[in-house]
Amino acid sequence: MDLQDGEAEVIRAEVDGVLQRHGLERENLIPILQDVQSRLGYLPKEAMQQISEALKIPEVDVYSVGTFYNQFRLNPPGKHQIKVCMGTACHMMGGHIILESFERRLEIKEGETTPDREFSLERVACVGCCALAPVVVVDEKVEAKVSPIRVDGILLAFEIESKKSGEIEKPVEEEGRMQ
Ligand code: FES
Numbered sequence: 001m002d003l004q005d006g007e008a009e010v011i012r013a014e015v016d017g018v019l020q021r022h023g024l025e026r027e028n029l030i031p032i033l034q035d036v037q038s039r040l041g042y043l044p045k046e047a048m049q050q051i052s053e054a055l056k057i058p059e060v061d062v063y064s065v066g067t068f069y070n071q072f073r074l075n076p077p078g079k080h081q082i083k084v085c086m087g088t089a090c091h092m093m094g095g096h097i098i099l100e101s102f103e104r105r106l107e108i109k110e111g112e113t114t115p116d117r118e119f120s121l122e123r124v125a126c127v128g129c130c131a132l133a134p135v136v137v138v139d140e141k142v143e144a145k146v147s148p149i150r151v152d153g154i155l156l157a158f159e160i161e162s163k164k165s166g167e168i169e170k171p172v173e174e175e176g177r178m179q
Helices: 007-022 026-040 045-055 059-068 088-092 095-106 148-178
Strands: 080-085 119-124 136-138 141-143
Touching: 007 026, 007 045, 026 045, 026 059, 045 059, 080 095, 088 095, 095 119, 095 148, 136 148
Parallel strands: 080 119
Antiparallel strands: 080 136, 136 141
């Protein structure tokens, strides 16, 4: 995933701070990764490279730890986070079809983030409202009995919303350029 403007500097500074706090012992690798993730929201590959150099652990080993534990995410969280429940009830009610619909519409796989960082998609375990299966949690809001058509509706609503806010912001930008 491409970094945004200024992001490389932020990553470097945050990782420096975390390394200073934890020290450079190899056994601190997991707490270091946890701390970096809590600060950045994910584990960028640039952070893992920096940690690998500092702790003198091969980069591939740092990466393996990052991918082995479910708690770590390797992609930045999207502005909108879509969590498709894949607990037993939701799975039985077609949760996998809903996940595939999101994957197809967003052109990403679960665990990934769209290149513009608008959406991230993940599968989650039972979210505790099985009677509403299949369930999707979109930015903390529970969507019940979701169908593939509803998937289109959810994404369309965001599209309309972002167009509307673009239109509201435009006059301000233009006003700024005139000064
Ligand atoms: S299995 Fe999806 S809410 Fe319980």
